[in-house]
Amino acid sequence: MxxxxxxxxxxxxxxxxxxxxxxxxxxxSVNECAKLLDIGQPQASKHLKILNDAGLVVAKTAAQKRIYSLIPEAFCQLDEWVKSFTVLWDNRLARLDGHLTERKDKR
Amino acid sequence: MxxxxxxxxxxxxxxxxxxxxxxxxxxxSVNECAKLLDIGQPQASKHLKILNDAGLVVAKTAAQKRIYSLIPEAFCQLDEWVKSFTVLWDNRLARLDGHLTERKDKR
DNA sequence: AAAGAATATATATGTAAAGGAATATTCTTT
DNA sequence: AAAGAATATTCCTTTACATATATATTCTTT
Structure with a gap:
């Protein structure tokens, strides 16, 4: 996959x-996530592991705690992909814009 | 959900x-999708239905055929959401840029 | 070294979703 | 109305995933 x-x-x-x-x-931290999301600690750990494996978050060990934070690259890559779609419609608008201004210019 | x-x-x-x-x-069309993706027609129909229910595609009926196409709004909304993340890092860079130019200006 | 704090892992269970095959539905053409 | 084309739906099986509970691991502090 x-x-x-x-x-x-x-x-x-x-x-x-x-x-x-x-x-x-x-x-x-894991516990903070668990409490804020109202889920158990094991659930929080598991979900964070999945996010980690997917390259979306990274853990920084601080004593016994593990502080998780987002990884920008992952979201930027996703952004690139989504843009490869939205660009299609933007382009059409731009082209439409272009034609309109072109017409304007010709007047 | x-x-x-x-x-x-x-x-x-x-x-x-x-x-x-x-x-x-x-x-x-459904059959075109099925052939191009090398899957059965029922699978293609099912997956297209899911995409349709999620508001990602729309079907235009033409005779017995159903022509599926993307719905721009869905991808634009997704784009907005992803941007709400990438903006965070962009902002920091922008702010950093801002400070640097500010410093430059002060010289 | 022992105890406690914070997190990770293991196991079992229930549920949702994907794949495959057969069948039903819808629309067109003659 | 009948036949064929294109698509949708149903049923079944299997796999993947989420939840819950218990237990194990890791690190710090005394």
Whole structure:
């Protein structure tokens, strides 16, 4: 399976989606995630592992705690992919714009 | 489940991901999709239904054929969401840029 | 070294989703 | 109305995944 589907699958789960939106604020430890999302610690660990395996988050060990934070690259890559679609419609608008201004110019 | 997870879940499946990348070229009928993706017609119909339910594609009936095409809005919304993340890093760079130029200006 | 804190892993269970094959539906043409 | 084309739906089986609970691991502190 491609790296993109891995990314999408990791995000396509409600709890994990909440997680990344939580980590958008700032890095959090496993327990903090668990409490803020109202789930058990094992669940939090598992979901974070999946996000980690997908390259969406990274853990920084601090004493016994593990502080998780988002990895920008993953989201940028996803952004690139989505853009490869939205560009299609943007281009049409741009081209339309171009034609209109062209017409204007010809007047 | 939110509309975003619905979108992500629909895209988080290899076959369906191929489908949308196929439909990026141009609209295709069910049979065309099935042949190009080397899957059975029922599978193609099912996956297209899921994409349809997720608001990613729409079908235009032409005789017995059903021509499927992408729905721009769905991808634009996804784009907005991803941007809400990438903006974070862009902002920091922008701010950094801002500070640097500010310093430059002060000289 | 022992105890406690924080996190990771293992196991079992239930549930959702994908794949395959057969069948049903819809529309067109003669 | 009948036949054929194109697509949708149903049923079944299997796999993947999420949840819950218990247990193991790792690190710090005393």
């Amino acid at each position: 491609t790296v993109l589907t891995e990314t999408l699958k990791a995000l396509a789960e409600p709890t994990r989606l909440h997680m990344v939106e939580l980590l958008k604020e700032r890095p959090y | 939110t509309v975003l997870t619905e979108t992500l879940k629909a895209l988080a499946e290899p076959t369906r991901l191929h489908m949308v990348e196929l439909l990026k070229e141009r609209p295709y």
